Amino acid sequence: MTDSSATDPGGWHTYLVTQESVSAGRSTLEVVDAALEGGVDVIQLREKDASARCRYELGLELRERTAAAGVPLIVNDRVDLALAIEADGVHVGQSDLPVGVARDLLGPDAIVGCSASTVADAKRAEADGADYLGVGAVYATSSKDVDPDESGVGPARIASVVDAVSIPVIGIGGITAENASPVVEAGAAGVAVISEITAADDPKAASERLATAVHR
């Protein structure tokens, strides 16, 4: 577990979700090293296409690197993997294990985040004990499991969710340094990205650019 205020989702301005398949031929370790140098506030081990064994082995490496950087590590979906690599928490979607089950298995000090695309989902996740919400897809995106024809829920949905809940909201989906500002202006604590960092020519510079856009 990562000590210190780094584990407060309210302070997560830039949130990297890993996905080696959209990392321009680089390894996730290489991308994460660059993103940590570039100052991202939190890393989520996703890697939806990888086996549990691969994610476990990668997770052990990510745990070392994030711990050394004082940056929290969150595991997508799998609570057992989060326990096994001593991650700081888990991020669950609407079709993953329920928030309350994740909380029971991880204990009161772990971070449990939940994806929500509607105000109703967001309120339920908060009531179930989520520590933060990932809300989106804000903009159209190709790198998550979102219908590419859909245009995204937009910054207006971020504002609606922020009005409806008391826990921090992270915008996700199609966010870049160029379009991040309206997400933060709508009340998001920060923004989560995959390809804006993983597929960038220079992931470190992309991380810095994103942080600048969020803080602007």
Next chain:
Amino acid sequence: MTDSSATDPGGWHTYLVTQESVSAGRSTLEVVDAALEGGVDVIQLREKDASARCRYELGLELRERTAAAGVPLIVNDRVDLALAIEADGVHVGQSDLPVGVARDLLGPDAIVGCSASTVADAKRAEADGADYLGVGAVYATSSKDVDPDESGVGPARIASVVDAVSIPVIGIGGITAENASPVVEAGAAGVAVISEITAADDPKAASERLATAVHR
């Protein structure tokens, strides 16, 4: 957890692995009810195509039914799901979380099974603390993730593994009431099936037929 000697894998003669997609339009609950009536010794919640949420909800129902029948319930792959539904244990493959990690998360009393297709895999799984092995695919099969062109490892591989380890061996893959005898004669404690029961005209009768074949 299921009390009594029912949780000794050495006594598992017939082992049903669930998969609604090959259940001839029936629900897994319907198939499991029939299989329990037909006397299967253990149920594994597999359902590879279902979301974690669906597997969790199904798992709670299966836990009630198996507990009432005094039959152990094993969860495929996901240790968190096994913990969440208070299953008796987990079954991991070579690309799932390692046996030792599953054991650490579940504790010493849980059952941890492991798939092994070679003697080397089998010896490693035993050394890592597995309670039983699923060895196969014994015969060619279409219902598991096995190359349909492959002919299976055959009962001879069962005999090799049984010679090499001290833990119970369950044969799996393409096993029917008609071809089960050589698997048991090779030293398997029992046989695991999916479609032989799930896709049968009468899953209860298929379970009884399989038990008769194993005990013959």
